[in-house]
Amino acid sequence: MPAECKVMLDSDSVSEKQTSSCRLTTALLVFTLCLAAAAAAAVLLFNKQHQEPQGDENSLDLHHTLRQISNVRAAIHLEGYYNPMRKNSVEWKPQVDQFHSQGGFELDHNEIVIPQRGLYFVYSQASFRVSCSSGEDDLSSHNSLVHLSHTVKRWSSTYESDDRNRKYETILHSIRTACQKTSSSDPDQEGKWFSTVYMGAVFNLSQGDRLRTVMEERMLQDLEDDPGKTFFGVFAL
Known part of the structure:
Protein backbone atom coordinates (compact mmCIF):
# COMPACT_ATOMS: atom_id res chain seq x y z
CA MET A 1 0.00 0.00 0.00
CA PRO A 2 2.70 2.53 0.76
CA ALA A 3 4.26 1.79 -2.63
CA GLU A 4 0.97 2.34 -4.44
CA CYS A 5 0.44 5.57 -2.63
CA LYS A 6 3.83 6.76 -3.76
CA VAL A 7 3.12 5.88 -7.34
CA MET A 8 -0.13 7.76 -7.22
CA LEU A 9 1.66 10.85 -5.96
CA ASP A 10 4.25 10.68 -8.74
CA SER A 11 1.50 10.40 -11.36
CA ASP A 12 -0.19 13.52 -10.05
CA SER A 13 3.11 15.37 -10.16
CA VAL A 14 3.64 14.41 -13.79
CA SER A 15 0.12 15.55 -14.67
CA GLU A 16 0.69 18.90 -13.04
CA LYS A 17 3.94 19.34 -14.95
CA GLN A 18 2.19 18.52 -18.22
CA THR A 19 -0.61 20.97 -17.41
CA SER A 20 1.91 23.71 -16.59
CA SER A 21 3.76 23.00 -19.83
CA CYS A 22 0.52 23.26 -21.83
CA ARG A 23 -0.35 26.57 -20.16
CA LEU A 24 3.11 27.93 -20.93
CA THR A 25 2.89 26.83 -24.53
CA THR A 26 -0.55 28.41 -24.85
CA ALA A 27 0.70 31.64 -23.31
CA LEU A 28 3.68 31.74 -25.70
CA LEU A 29 1.36 31.11 -28.66
CA VAL A 30 -0.97 33.91 -27.58
CA PHE A 31 1.99 36.24 -27.07
CA THR A 32 3.34 35.38 -30.52
CA LEU A 33 -0.04 36.04 -32.12
CA CYS A 34 -0.27 39.38 -30.35
CA LEU A 35 3.17 40.35 -31.62
CA ALA A 36 2.20 39.37 -35.17
CA ALA A 37 -1.01 41.40 -34.96
CA ALA A 38 0.88 44.42 -33.62
CA ALA A 39 3.46 44.12 -36.39
CA ALA A 40 0.72 43.93 -39.04
CA ALA A 41 -0.98 46.99 -37.59
CA ALA A 42 2.32 48.87 -37.58
CA VAL A 43 2.92 48.02 -41.25
CA LEU A 44 -0.56 49.21 -42.23
CA LEU A 45 -0.10 52.47 -40.31
CA PHE A 46 3.30 53.05 -41.92
CA ASN A 47 1.93 52.53 -45.43
CA LYS A 48 -0.99 54.83 -44.75
CA GLN A 49 1.28 57.58 -43.47
CA HIS A 50 3.45 57.36 -46.58
CA GLN A 51 0.56 57.23 -49.00
CA GLU A 52 -1.35 60.18 -47.57
CA PRO A 53 1.35 62.82 -48.30
CA GLN A 54 1.44 61.66 -51.90
CA GLY A 55 -2.28 62.13 -52.17
CA ASP A 56 -1.96 65.55 -50.55
CA GLU A 57 0.82 66.49 -52.98
CA ASN A 58 -1.28 65.48 -55.97
CA SER A 59 -4.16 67.48 -54.56
CA LEU A 60 -1.92 70.52 -54.07
CA ASP A 61 -0.65 70.24 -57.66
CA LEU A 62 -4.22 70.14 -58.94
CA HIS A 63 -5.21 73.15 -56.85
CA HIS A 64 -2.13 75.05 -58.04
CA THR A 65 -3.00 74.31 -61.67
CA LEU A 66 -6.57 75.44 -61.12
CA ARG A 67 -5.34 78.67 -59.53
CA GLN A 68 -3.09 79.30 -62.54
CA ILE A 69 -6.00 78.78 -64.90
CA SER A 70 -8.28 81.07 -62.88
CA ASN A 71 -5.60 83.77 -62.56
CA VAL A 72 -4.76 84.13 -66.26
CA ARG A 73 -3.03 87.43 -66.88
CA ALA A 74 -4.75 90.01 -69.01
Whole structure:
Protein backbone atom coordinates (compact mmCIF):
# COMPACT_ATOMS: atom_id res chain seq x y z
CA MET A 1 0.00 0.00 0.00
CA PRO A 2 2.70 2.53 0.76
CA ALA A 3 4.26 1.79 -2.63
CA GLU A 4 0.97 2.34 -4.44
CA CYS A 5 0.44 5.57 -2.63
CA LYS A 6 3.83 6.76 -3.76
CA VAL A 7 3.12 5.88 -7.34
CA MET A 8 -0.13 7.76 -7.22
CA LEU A 9 1.66 10.85 -5.96
CA ASP A 10 4.25 10.68 -8.74
CA SER A 11 1.50 10.40 -11.36
CA ASP A 12 -0.19 13.52 -10.05
CA SER A 13 3.11 15.37 -10.16
CA VAL A 14 3.64 14.41 -13.79
CA SER A 15 0.12 15.55 -14.67
CA GLU A 16 0.69 18.90 -13.04
CA LYS A 17 3.94 19.34 -14.95
CA GLN A 18 2.19 18.52 -18.22
CA THR A 19 -0.61 20.97 -17.41
CA SER A 20 1.91 23.71 -16.59
CA SER A 21 3.76 23.00 -19.83
CA CYS A 22 0.52 23.26 -21.83
CA ARG A 23 -0.35 26.57 -20.16
CA LEU A 24 3.11 27.93 -20.93
CA THR A 25 2.89 26.83 -24.53
CA THR A 26 -0.55 28.41 -24.85
CA ALA A 27 0.70 31.64 -23.31
CA LEU A 28 3.68 31.74 -25.70
CA LEU A 29 1.36 31.11 -28.66
CA VAL A 30 -0.97 33.91 -27.58
CA PHE A 31 1.99 36.24 -27.07
CA THR A 32 3.34 35.38 -30.52
CA LEU A 33 -0.04 36.04 -32.12
CA CYS A 34 -0.27 39.38 -30.35
CA LEU A 35 3.17 40.35 -31.62
CA ALA A 36 2.20 39.37 -35.17
CA ALA A 37 -1.01 41.40 -34.96
CA ALA A 38 0.88 44.42 -33.62
CA ALA A 39 3.46 44.12 -36.39
CA ALA A 40 0.72 43.93 -39.04
CA ALA A 41 -0.98 46.99 -37.59
CA ALA A 42 2.32 48.87 -37.58
CA VAL A 43 2.92 48.02 -41.25
CA LEU A 44 -0.56 49.21 -42.23
CA LEU A 45 -0.10 52.47 -40.31
CA PHE A 46 3.30 53.05 -41.92
CA ASN A 47 1.93 52.53 -45.43
CA LYS A 48 -0.99 54.83 -44.75
CA GLN A 49 1.28 57.58 -43.47
CA HIS A 50 3.45 57.36 -46.58
CA GLN A 51 0.56 57.23 -49.00
CA GLU A 52 -1.35 60.18 -47.57
CA PRO A 53 1.35 62.82 -48.30
CA GLN A 54 1.44 61.66 -51.90
CA GLY A 55 -2.28 62.13 -52.17
CA ASP A 56 -1.96 65.55 -50.55
CA GLU A 57 0.82 66.49 -52.98
CA ASN A 58 -1.28 65.48 -55.97
CA SER A 59 -4.16 67.48 -54.56
CA LEU A 60 -1.92 70.52 -54.07
CA ASP A 61 -0.65 70.24 -57.66
CA LEU A 62 -4.22 70.14 -58.94
CA HIS A 63 -5.21 73.15 -56.85
CA HIS A 64 -2.13 75.05 -58.04
CA THR A 65 -3.00 74.31 -61.67
CA LEU A 66 -6.57 75.44 -61.12
CA ARG A 67 -5.34 78.67 -59.53
CA GLN A 68 -3.09 79.30 -62.54
CA ILE A 69 -6.00 78.78 -64.90
CA SER A 70 -8.28 81.07 -62.88
CA ASN A 71 -5.60 83.77 -62.56
CA VAL A 72 -4.76 84.13 -66.26
CA ARG A 73 -3.03 87.43 -66.88
CA ALA A 74 -4.75 90.01 -69.01
CA ALA A 75 -3.44 90.24 -72.57
CA ILE A 76 -4.45 91.33 -76.05
CA HIS A 77 -2.76 90.91 -79.44
CA LEU A 78 -4.08 92.49 -82.64
CA GLU A 79 -3.12 92.16 -86.30
CA GLY A 80 -2.96 95.31 -88.46
CA TYR A 81 -4.29 96.00 -91.95
CA TYR A 82 -4.38 98.92 -94.36
CA ASN A 83 -7.77 100.61 -94.52
CA PRO A 84 -7.98 103.49 -97.06
CA MET A 85 -10.78 105.01 -95.00
CA ARG A 86 -8.51 105.41 -91.98
CA LYS A 87 -6.07 108.23 -92.69
CA ASN A 88 -3.71 108.27 -89.72
CA SER A 89 -3.47 104.74 -88.34
CA VAL A 90 -3.34 101.07 -89.09
CA GLU A 91 -6.68 99.27 -88.88
CA TRP A 92 -6.53 96.87 -85.92
CA LYS A 93 -8.88 93.93 -86.29
CA PRO A 94 -9.98 91.29 -83.78
CA GLN A 95 -10.82 87.67 -84.55
CA VAL A 96 -8.19 87.33 -87.29
CA ASP A 97 -4.84 85.51 -87.60
CA GLN A 98 -3.04 85.43 -84.22
CA PHE A 99 -5.57 87.61 -82.40
CA HIS A 100 -6.22 86.83 -78.74
CA SER A 101 -7.77 88.74 -75.86
CA GLN A 102 -8.34 87.83 -72.21
CA GLY A 103 -8.62 89.46 -68.82
CA GLY A 104 -11.08 92.22 -69.77
CA PHE A 105 -9.25 94.00 -72.59
CA GLU A 106 -11.44 95.76 -75.17
CA LEU A 107 -10.88 97.15 -78.65
CA ASP A 108 -13.01 100.28 -78.98
CA HIS A 109 -12.82 102.63 -81.99
CA ASN A 110 -9.44 101.17 -82.96
CA GLU A 111 -8.10 101.79 -79.44
CA ILE A 112 -7.12 99.32 -76.70
CA VAL A 113 -8.92 99.97 -73.40
CA ILE A 114 -7.02 99.00 -70.21
CA PRO A 115 -9.17 96.81 -67.89
CA GLN A 116 -7.57 97.70 -64.53
CA ARG A 117 -4.69 99.58 -62.95
CA GLY A 118 -1.26 97.94 -63.07
CA LEU A 119 2.02 97.46 -64.89
CA TYR A 120 1.71 96.56 -68.58
CA PHE A 121 4.08 95.85 -71.42
CA VAL A 122 2.96 97.74 -74.51
CA TYR A 123 4.38 96.77 -77.90
CA SER A 124 3.76 97.38 -81.57
CA GLN A 125 5.38 96.63 -84.91
CA ALA A 126 4.78 98.02 -88.37
CA SER A 127 6.33 96.52 -91.49
CA PHE A 128 6.68 98.35 -94.81
CA ARG A 129 7.59 97.62 -98.40
CA VAL A 130 9.06 100.71 -99.99
CA SER A 131 10.36 101.46 -103.48
CA CYS A 132 14.03 102.36 -103.74
CA SER A 133 16.18 103.57 -106.59
CA SER A 134 19.92 103.64 -107.18
CA GLY A 135 22.31 105.56 -109.36
CA GLU A 136 24.13 108.83 -108.94
CA ASP A 137 21.36 110.74 -110.65
CA ASP A 138 18.75 109.31 -108.29
CA LEU A 139 20.44 109.86 -104.92
CA SER A 140 18.66 113.12 -104.44
CA SER A 141 15.27 111.74 -105.50
CA HIS A 142 12.44 111.27 -103.04
CA ASN A 143 12.58 107.48 -103.12
CA SER A 144 16.34 107.26 -102.42
CA LEU A 145 15.78 108.08 -98.76
CA VAL A 146 12.58 107.20 -96.90
CA HIS A 147 11.78 107.91 -93.25
CA LEU A 148 9.53 105.39 -91.52
CA SER A 149 7.89 106.11 -88.17
CA HIS A 150 5.38 104.52 -85.83
CA THR A 151 3.81 105.97 -82.66
CA VAL A 152 1.70 104.76 -79.74
CA LYS A 153 -0.28 107.38 -77.83
CA ARG A 154 -2.10 107.19 -74.50
CA TRP A 155 -5.17 108.92 -73.16
CA SER A 156 -5.90 108.79 -69.43
CA SER A 157 -8.56 110.22 -67.16
CA THR A 158 -5.68 111.53 -65.07
CA TYR A 159 -4.89 114.01 -67.84
CA GLU A 160 -6.45 117.45 -67.71
CA SER A 161 -8.94 116.94 -70.52
CA ASP A 162 -12.54 115.89 -70.97
CA ASP A 163 -13.92 112.97 -72.95
CA ARG A 164 -14.94 115.21 -75.87
CA ASN A 165 -11.53 116.86 -76.22
CA ARG A 166 -9.22 114.02 -75.36
CA LYS A 167 -5.57 114.84 -75.11
CA TYR A 168 -3.31 111.97 -76.10
CA GLU A 169 0.33 111.81 -75.04
CA THR A 170 3.05 109.90 -76.87
CA ILE A 171 4.42 106.95 -74.91
CA LEU A 172 6.23 105.09 -77.72
CA HIS A 173 7.79 106.50 -80.87
CA SER A 174 10.24 104.98 -83.30
CA ILE A 175 11.68 106.23 -86.57
CA ARG A 176 14.16 104.76 -89.00
CA THR A 177 15.59 105.47 -92.43
CA ALA A 178 15.28 103.03 -95.31
CA CYS A 179 16.37 102.92 -98.96
CA GLN A 180 19.79 104.51 -98.53
CA LYS A 181 21.31 103.08 -101.70
CA THR A 182 24.41 103.89 -103.74
CA SER A 183 25.34 103.30 -107.36
CA SER A 184 27.41 100.30 -106.28
CA SER A 185 24.39 98.49 -104.83
CA ASP A 186 23.65 95.00 -106.04
CA PRO A 187 21.34 95.23 -109.08
CA ASP A 188 19.47 92.17 -107.84
CA GLN A 189 18.32 94.19 -104.84
CA GLU A 190 16.62 96.85 -106.95
CA GLY A 191 12.90 97.54 -106.52
CA LYS A 192 11.05 96.83 -103.28
CA TRP A 193 12.80 97.06 -99.92
CA PHE A 194 11.27 95.73 -96.73
CA SER A 195 11.74 97.46 -93.40
CA THR A 196 10.28 97.02 -89.90
CA VAL A 197 9.72 99.45 -87.04
CA TYR A 198 9.32 97.78 -83.63
CA MET A 199 8.96 99.28 -80.16
CA GLY A 200 7.93 98.16 -76.69
CA ALA A 201 8.21 99.24 -73.05
CA VAL A 202 6.63 98.86 -69.58
CA PHE A 203 4.11 101.41 -68.32
CA ASN A 204 2.00 101.96 -65.20
CA LEU A 205 -1.50 102.33 -66.61
CA SER A 206 -4.86 103.08 -65.04
CA GLN A 207 -8.24 101.49 -65.55
CA GLY A 208 -9.97 102.99 -68.56
CA ASP A 209 -6.78 104.29 -70.20
CA ARG A 210 -6.86 104.15 -73.99
CA LEU A 211 -3.99 103.33 -76.33
CA ARG A 212 -3.92 104.05 -80.04
CA THR A 213 -1.35 104.08 -82.83
CA VAL A 214 -0.54 106.93 -85.17
CA MET A 215 1.16 106.78 -88.57
CA GLU A 216 1.64 109.24 -91.42
CA GLU A 217 -0.88 108.75 -94.19
CA ARG A 218 1.78 108.54 -96.89
CA MET A 219 3.25 105.43 -95.23
CA LEU A 220 0.01 103.51 -94.86
CA GLN A 221 -0.08 102.56 -98.53
CA ASP A 222 3.30 100.84 -98.12
CA LEU A 223 2.16 98.84 -95.09
CA GLU A 224 2.90 95.11 -95.03
CA ASP A 225 -0.28 93.55 -93.66
CA ASP A 226 0.52 89.87 -94.14
CA PRO A 227 -0.03 87.80 -90.96
CA GLY A 228 2.63 88.40 -88.30
CA LYS A 229 4.19 91.49 -89.89
CA THR A 230 2.16 94.34 -88.36
CA PHE A 231 0.72 94.00 -84.86
CA PHE A 232 -0.23 95.82 -81.65
CA GLY A 233 -0.58 94.36 -78.18
CA VAL A 234 -0.52 94.75 -74.39
CA PHE A 235 -0.10 92.26 -71.56
CA ALA A 236 -0.14 92.61 -67.78
CA LEU A 237 3.00 91.97 -65.70
